Amino acid sequence: MRTVCFYFQVHQPFRVKPYRFFEIGEDHYYWDDFLNRNVVRKVAQKCYLPMNALLLDLIHKYQGKFKVAFSLSGTFLDQIEAYAPDVLESFQKLVATGHVELLNETYSHSLASLKSKEEFFGLVEKHQAKIKQLFNGYTPKVFRNTELIYSDQIGAMVSELGYEAILTEGAKHVLGWKSPNYVYNNSINPNLKVLLKNFLLSDDIAFRFSNKTWADYPLTTDKFVSWLNAIPKEEQVVNLFMDYETFGEHQWAETGIFEFMRHLPEAIFKNSDFGFSTPSEVVKNSKTVGAIHVPVPISWADEERDLTAWLGNEMQNEAFERLYEQERYVKKLDDPEIQRDWEYLQTSDHFYYMCTKFFSDGSVHEYFSPYDTPYDAFINYMNALSDFILRVKEKVEEKALA
Incomplete structure (x- = not known):
């Protein structure tokens, strides 16, 4: 059976408060607690709480056949502990179903992988400890670097830490004629599997869903499933990676984004040969087709899919x-x-x-x-x-x- 792998990035930064030149040496607290709290509570009401409830309903409705993965940054976890314990509880309920996978990342959603191996390893280990503490001893097996930043060398470092797979962008300039709908391996250490985002189908949901000038507007579940069915049969895995705030924050509830997600699993189960898998299940059940070579770092940001x-x-x-x-x-x-x-x-x-x-x-x-x-x-x-x-x-x- 072919499979869809949903992964959601959940992150909030600690924003710096207005900090003027003459405060240097006088004020040693940098964080805009008022703004940070307001943003987290606003997004909690628009996205985190309603979407978590929707996913929990879908997992129960389909008795675990529907599943997703999350990467929760350490700065996000710190803020929901402080400002939104109801959101933390709702994520804990999702993970407790056994059908939601948590991924590891750098604790502070940092760019350390580009600069310092020691700092990178320290932040990864801190994040792993935080996940273990908040989610009943949970230990992630798959890694997602900040903003899907990846290179051969970063993959080799992640493999050194013991992870079995990493997520990244299916960037055109890296893939060339190849498809993102296969499992690849790191070119330095073949033991590390590489899952690539199908950016066309992911961005149809994350960016184009409410765009009335888009040729395929409005996006319906039937239309989306027809695109899945058009994928060649030998391509087994479709990775849909996106910001969690897509739901309710970037695409407001009025656009129909929640209803789209509510009905998508049923449309996929009824009208295609696709099911759903977590990243770990994809790695376990799919063979790799070879190495992917990424000598220069890529990311999922902007047209260039690079570090700019x-x-x-x-x-x-x-x-x-x-x-x-x-x-x-x-x-x-x-x-x-x-x-x-x-x-x-x-x-x-x-x-x-x-x-x-x-x-x-x-x-x-x-x-x-x-x-x-x-x-x-x-x-x-x-x-x-x-x-x-x-x-x-x-x-x-x-x-x-x-």
């Missing part, structure tokens, strides 16, 4: 380099507040807000950013980072004198 959403201009690169210059000093300290701020400052969103792309990709960046301009995002972040650097320097000097 986060590291595409001088501002982003300066902020990124200045931040990671602090790693060796932070490692010398055993200070919980320094460690917390170090991890939260690594979150990829801070760099995303500094992106200066135009056209359609630029509008997407603007939608997610709390700042008026990328330059404002850069200045605000660098002010907070400058204070952090001073704090770290003082702590290191104090420790040397002790």
Whole structure:
């Protein structure tokens, strides 16, 4: 039986509060608790709670034949523990069914895999411990790096950590004539399986669903199943990867997105030879067709599917380099507040807000950013980072004198 694999990314960053130049050295708390709480509660009501309830209904209705996977970032988990315990409980109920898989990632949704193996490993292990703590001893088997960022080398590191598979983008410039609807393996360590997002079908739901200028609008379950049925029979796996906030936040309830998802499993079961699998089940039940070679990192962001959403201009690169210059000093300290701020400052969103792309990709960046301009995002972040650097320097000097 052919299979559909649904994976949802669930993430919220700790946004930096308005932090002015003259506060450097005076104010050591950087996080906009009011905004962060408001965003989490708003998205909880529009997306997390109704969608979790819908998925729970579907799992019970189809007696476990319908299943999905989530990656819950550590910064998201920290915020729902603090601001939305009802959301945490609803995710715990889903996982308790045994038909929802949790994936591992970096705790702070960071770009550490591009810069520091030691920091990357530490954040992965911290995230694994958090999942184990909150979900009754659950231990993920599959990895999803921040924003599906992947390369041969990143895959080799993930394999070293003991994971059996990793998710990434089925980028055209990597696949060429190949299809994303197969299981591949890492080119350095063949033991690590690679699952590729079918970006056409995923983005039909995540981005085009409510677009009235789209030639295939409106998207119905029958239309979507007909596209699945048109896939060549030898292609066994269709990976539908998307932000969880697609449901109710990016695509509002009024668009019909919830009803689409409510009726999609029945349409697939009745009118196709597809079922549903979690990533672990895909890996277990599918043979690999060979290695996929990704020498330069890819991601699921923007038209280019590369790193330019986060590291595409001088501002982003300066902020990124200045931040990671602090790693060796932070490692010398055993200070919980320094460690917390170090991890939260690594979150990829801070760099995303500094992106200066135009056209359609630029509008997407603007939608997610709390700042008026990328330059404002850069200045605000660098002010907070400058204070952090001073704090770290003082702590290191104090420790040397002790």
